[in-house]
Amino acid sequence: MDDIFEIENIISKDYQDHLLSLMTSFDFPWLFNPSMVSGDDCFSGQENNLAGFNHFFYEKNEARSSFFQTVYPLVLNLTSQTDVPFNRLIRMRANLSLSNKYSPLEHHMPHIDSFFPHWNAIYYVNDSDGDTFIFNETNDTYDAGQDDIIRIKENKFTVKKRITPKKGKILIFPGKYYHSSSFARESKFRCVINMNLEKIIF
Numbered sequence: 001m002d003d004i005f006e007i008e009n010i011i012s013k014d015y016q017d018h019l020l021s022l023m024t025s026f027d028f029p030w031l032f033n034p035s036m037v038s039g040d041d042c043f044s045g046q047e048n049n050l051a052g053f054n055h056f057f058y059e060k061n062e063a064r065s066s067f068f069q070t071v072y073p074l075v076l077n078l079t080s081q082t083d084v085p086f087n088r089l090i091r092m093r094a095n096l097s098l099s100n101k102y103s104p105l106e107h108h109m110p111h112i113d114s115f116f117p118h119w120n121a122i123y124y125v126n127d128s129d130g131d132t133f134i135f136n137e138t139n140d141t142y143d144a145g146q147d148d149i150i151r152i153k154e155n156k157f158t159v160k161k162r163i164t165p166k167k168g169k170i171l172i173f174p175g176k177y178y179h180s181s182s183f184a185r186e187s188k189f190r191c192v193i194n195m196n197l198e199k200i201i202f
Contacts, residue, residue, distance in 0.1 A: 086197035
């Protein structure tokens with residue numbers, strides 16, 4: 001059974017337009033991050049650990065942005081429109097990378113987002129040609145140890161699925177899958193909102 005889901009127009013067209021306008025305005029702050037995929041020393045300086053910009057909406061069980069309430073309805077739409085088993089938001093951040101048509105990289109550094117069972121949801125803020133790559137390889141135990149580091153450094157991943165960003169679309173998949181972004185080459189930038197979600201058993 002396929003456990004990778006794409007839903008177009010997860011939110012209304014007016015809300016899509018509002019998010020794009022907001023997140024590309026002078027009022028929306030972005031923080032430069034020289035190592036977007038991983039800040040770990042063992043991956044420092046790797047070409048595929050791209051530089052870009054982040055905006056942190058929700059981290060470590062608390063809102064970190066005055067814009068959090070503006071974007072939180074994305075999470076509520078996931079609840080109402082999918083059967084993905086989650087009831088807790090772990091992390092929500094925006095990622096922005098600029099066009100790089102001359103990069104030799106097909107994709108950036110494969111990784112998993114968190115080292116415990118979770119789901120990933122990626123909302124595409126704008127139309128772009130910077131595909132998301134999901135690989136066949138998984139980290140089923142969510143182990144953050146040496147095996148994960150070696151696998152990433154060896155970079156022998158095989159592509160399971162490529163998803164082209166489309167404004168208003170959301171991509172949902174289990175967090176065990178290694179995945180990566182890629183540079184936009186024709187569009188000026190690539191902007192996404194990344195969410196990590198988990199199931200808490202009460």
